[in-house]
Amino acid sequence: MASPNVQLSEIRAEVERVAEEVNVDKQKITISFERSEFNLRTEVPEVTDSLLIDVLAIAKRHIENWRLHTFEKSFLSVQALNENLFSSEGILERIKIRVSGLYGEKALEITKKGALTQAELSLIGALLKRALGRPKATDAIEELVQMGCYVYRPEDKMPEIAAFSRLKEKLRETLILPLKNPEVYDRIAQQTRAEFAVNRPRAVLFTGPPGMGKTTMARHVGKEAALIVVHVPLENLLSAYYGESTKRLAGIFDAAMAYHKPLILFLDEIDALAPSRNEKLFEASRRLLSVLLRKIDGLETQSNIITVGATNRPQDLDSALLSRFDSILEFNEPTEEDIRELLRFFAKQLPEEDNRTLAKKFITLSVRAIRDVCLRAERELAREQIEKKAGVPQAPTLEYYTRTLAEYRLTR
Numbered sequence: 001m002a003s004p005n006v007q008l009s010e011i012r013a014e015v016e017r018v019a020e021e022v023n024v025d026k027q028k029i030t031i032s033f034e035r036s037e038f039n040l041r042t043e044v045p046e047v048t049d050s051l052l053i054d055v056l057a058i059a060k061r062h063i064e065n066w067r068l069h070t071f072e073k074s075f076l077s078v079q080a081l082n083e084n085l086f087s088s089e090g091i092l093e094r095i096k097i098r099v100s101g102l103y104g105e106k107a108l109e110i111t112k113k114g115a116l117t118q119a120e121l122s123l124i125g126a127l128l129k130r131a132l133g134r135p136k137a138t139d140a141i142e143e144l145v146q147m148g149c150y151v152y153r154p155e156d157k158m159p160e161i162a163a164f165s166r167l168k169e170k171l172r173e174t175l176i177l178p179l180k181n182p183e184v185y186d187r188i189a190q191q192t193r194a195e196f197a198v199n200r201p202r203a204v205l206f207t208g209p210p211g212m213g214k215t216t217m218a219r220h221v222g223k224e225a226a227l228i229v230v231h232v233p234l235e236n237l238l239s240a241y242y243g244e245s246t247k248r249l250a251g252i253f254d255a256a257m258a259y260h261k262p263l264i265l266f267l268d269e270i271d272a273l274a275p276s277r278n279e280k281l282f283e284a285s286r287r288l289l290s291v292l293l294r295k296i297d298g299l300e301t302q303s304n305i306i307t308v309g310a311t312n313r314p315q316d317l318d319s320a321l322l323s324r325f326d327s328i329l330e331f332n333e334p335t336e337e338d339i340r341e342l343l344r345f346f347a348k349q350l351p352e353e354d355n356r357t358l359a360k361k362f363i364t365l366s367v368r369a370i371r372d373v374c375l376r377a378e379r380e381l382a383r384e385q386i387e388k389k390a391g392v393p394q395a396p397t398l399e400y401y402t403r404t405l406a407e408y409r410l411t412r
């Protein structure tokens with residue numbers, strides 16, 4: 001059933017509504033109705049394959065039958081047909097859509113001889129929204145997940161972290177304060193600079209041996225600063241997407257920028273980009289590195305992203321990459337005091353005296369190793385309880401930890 005015609009004023013109102021929704025100046029969309037021919041034209045930011053395909057899909061959703069005139073790279077032209085496909089009556093007067101990215105033009109054009117129907121008006125609204133709208137923030141996050149990133153939201157549950165009060169204080173100063181109070185930093189820069197420039201850190205590198213909590217702390221910073229953390233596992237990216245990896249890395253940065261709101265881009269195991277002795281990998285990692293350098297530079301003007309990198313081998317990192325980071329935070333082995341706190345966290349039942357004794361034995365171990373030894377002691381005890389060995393305690397005692405530590409050291 002044909003829907004009733006709409007007035008020009010209704011068309012203008014719909015165009016204004018969409019322009020406002022996608023935050024585009026409504027003057028950029030011109031509408032004319034001359035000699036009973038309707039014409040709408042607007043420049044679009046980019047004519048991509050996905051735009052052309054989406055335009056087709058939108059057209060199909062709103063109008064029953066279509067004829068595809070031209071569908072080439074950067075050019076699409078379609079025209080509606082009659083509802084009754086066997087009738088050719090007035091066929092040239094149906095609505096026509098043209099998207100062109102040829103000859104320096106980037107435009108969407110919609111024409112029709114005669115008045116528009118309600119269905120055609122909603123088609124126009126949908127087309128404008130797609131052609132002019134930026135990707136929604138939620139879509140950007142979805143895209144990041146599809147590209148192999150892990151996204152941690154501040155409201156997600158996260159394992160508690162203990163000890164390392166000096167390191168935590170440093171993290172607060174370097175990252176959390178600027179992330180939570182950007183306006184204070186900007187106000188100062190406005191007072192001091194001839195030309196305004198951001199004085200907050202843009203890229204921070206976490207260095208330190210394996211298992212010292214670099215990955216855990218990056219997530220913790222996100223939680224503290226109430227920001228999303230996008231964990232980019234570079235190692236996986238390089239091995240799993242061989243050849244495709246540069247494209248993926250570029251795509252990840254683009255999607256993160258499209259998010260618009262502040263986020264932490266966490267480039268974990270950044271030493272995956274260190275020069276490799278394997279020749280095939282060498283090529284791939286060089287290319288990946290050069291994309292990364294370019295993308296990090298591109299973030300200079302992008303204030304929504306702060307990059308955090310993590311590595312076990314800072315000495316192996318390319319110096320150009322290293323120089324992109326404006327602070328380096330070292331995650332060193334836990335001090336005796338840190339270990340005592342970690343033990344209050346992983347083995348709270350131990351009396352002070354035992355806590356102190358065990359801490360001394362744990363010196364030089366990583367946080368991960370300390371946690372693993374504590375876990376093993378618990379499993380050992382559980383087994384003994386199940387087997388009903390005589391004289392088994394409720395919770396592991398110092399002895400259990402000392403024994404599992406000795407076994408642990410043997411296996412390393």
Ligand SMILES: Nc1ncnc2c1ncn2[C@@H]1O[C@H](COP(=O)(O)OP(=O)(O)OP(=O)(O)O)[C@@H](O)[C@H]1O
Nearest residue numbers: 160161162209210211212213214215216312367368
């Ligand atoms: N401060 C902490 N308190 C409690 N547990 C911690 C702390 N830091 C790290 N852990 C635990 O130790 C383990 C290792 O930490 P994490 O994976 O963050 O280390 P990493 O430095 O990223 O290691 P790698 O270099 O191998 O990637 C994790 O399971 C984490 O939960």
Ligand SMILES: [Mg+2]
Nearest residue numbers: 214215268310
């Ligand atoms: Mg890690």
